[in-house]
Amino acid sequence: MPSLSSILLVDDDSTTNFLNQTLLKRMGTAQHVLVAENGAEALQLLHQTCVPPSASCPNLILLDMKMPVMNGLEFLEAYTRLPLDQQKSIVIVMLTTSLLPQDLERVQLLPVAGVLNKPLTREKVEGLLQQYF
Template identity: 30%
Template sequence: MNKIERACVIDDDPICVFGIKKILKKVGFCNEIIVFKNGFEAINGLKDLLKQNKPLPQIIFLDLNMPIMDGWDFLEDFIKIPNANRTYVAIYIISSSLDPRDLEKVKEYSSVTNYLIKPITSEKIDTVIGEYLN
């Protein structure tokens, strides 16, 4: 299996982050996991990576409901980051929202690869790996 170098989790819920990290480690998803508590921290963190000439994470798991800067605002700002490799970043929304308005809204963002409904299980992560390898 082509192991992913770096994955990123953006979520303000520590329990949720704890759970995802456990699962990602269990399936040996990637070498490095970076975590941000909200969209604002994430944008700054990703910009820092670029400054240090490090590549962006190949996969981002993004929560929607977060304080300071939520998932939607992150998506708006993310596409403004000047980096050609950005288009190779797969963004997965992770949310407990079943609101059809959210599902509809996601379609407006071409940078989003898919929408995962919490809880995040190892089966769902397997699907993500399958999609990524394709």
Template identity: 40%
Template sequence: MKKLNEIVLIDDSRGTNILNKRLMEEMNVADKITTLPNGRDALDYLTNKHHESSYPDPELIFLDINMPVMDGYQFLESYSEEQQTNIPLKPIIMLSSSENEVDLMRSQHYSMVKGFQSKPLTKEKIIAAIELILK
């Protein structure tokens, strides 16, 4: 399996971010794993230049649905608007603690959403997500 340059984890649970990051580091699936606590911080991270002329370039984003400040759907709305500014949108796998069919159907309205996973992440789910975006 190809190693990704960066994976972004967006989840308000600090513990979940720590566990997911540790699992991905053990699996050695990315050179960099960035964790962010909400959609607002993630949007700021992804849409602001961090070096003189470059935006962050993750190859995969895992996005929790239910978060304070800016939830997953609010993030998707704002992030999809960035397509107008020449910032390439990155593939997203939605994460949820429930398997609500409404959430699944709603997430399919966004072209950058490539999949939907229930929490917690496992090695198998991470591999499946990476394989999905590499197709």
């Protein structure tokens, strides 16, 4: 199983972040697991970590759909305006408990590799790593 340099968890639920962070660390999935509580914080982290010569830009973003301040869809829309060199090496997967049909239609137009139902499990992480890395 490949070990990534960095994974970014974006979720407003601190318990979900703790559980996902613990799972990823136990699995040895990444050298660094970053956490943001909304899309605005996630964008700020990307601006800080994805500028050359930094190599700590996340390889994978696990993104919640519904968050205050900036939700997952708003984050993705802002993400598409980032420089292409920052976008090209990041795989984004949406994590959600439910997805309305109109939200799913919007997600399909944005740079998302996939959508997974919560909770995140070892099997889902292994599947992501096999499919994208």
